[in-house]
Amino acid sequence: MIKTIIFDFGDVFINLDKAATLRELEKLEIRSFSEEDLKQNMEYEKGLLTSDEFLNAYIQSYPHLTIEGFKKSWNSILVDFPKSRLNFIRKLSEEKKYKLILLSNTNHIHIDWVKENVEFFEDFTNCFDEFYLSQEINMRKPEPSIYEYVLKKHDLKPEETLFIDDTKENTDAAAELGIKTWNIDPVKEDVTQLFEIKKELF
Incomplete structure (x- = not known):
């Protein structure tokens, strides 16, 4: 029982729309997550990175990104x-x-x-x-x-x-x-x- x-x-x-984040990031010229990106994503899910550390890591890897643009893409999975x-x-x-x-x-x-x-x-x-x-x-x-x-x-x-x-x-x-x-x-x-x-x- x-x-x-x-x-x-x-x-x-x-x-969720699980494909949405990458679909939106493609509009920002990011075609896929690198191994480093995937590692950061998992660390962020486990609370091992703060939101600022997580966002800054993406901005450093993709200097053309803005924090607001990335957050909008990141949250597009949520319907x-x-x-x-x-x-x-x-x-x-x-x-x-x-x-x-x-x-x-x-x-x-x-x-x-x-x-x-x-x-x-x-x-x-x-x-x-x-x-x-x-x-x-x-x-x-x-x-x-x-x-x-x-x-x-x-x-x-x-x-x-x-x-x-x-x-x-x-x-x-x-x-x-x-x-x-x-x-x-x-x-x-x-x-x-x-x-x-x-x-x-x-």
Whole structure:
């Protein structure tokens, strides 16, 4: 029986356009991320770089960029947050049948955008027993340590825990620890359908 549900954020609650950032950066004459860029991106997600350090690294690598131009491209991945998903998690929170945890790979620039553009974000965060963002805990999925951290901190049994994420690499890593998973397909499925699609777990 599931007692705890761990949710991803992007493409579970907030809709993403994952190709948008590079598509927008191409307009600024950046065709792809270099190995150094990808390393910086991961370090930033883990909170190992401040936003200023992260932005300045890109400006140094691509001197024609402006900070505002880069931030606009960086945030273009973020689309919208359907109110139906807020209503779903709010109802789940009010019922108090499950411990609810959010576990997201994200970064300060993205979360700043969400705070400014999603009027009910604080209401959303209040629906969870814990709200873990990668840049605040210095770990990111699919590192086993991030799942072990959450399991240990909340004294969770993997077989009583469901993890929902749109990235198969992330759900595979959780499954290896015995956690039940739903690798949600954001094109065909919606988190609000949880108890229909995964009814065998409840």
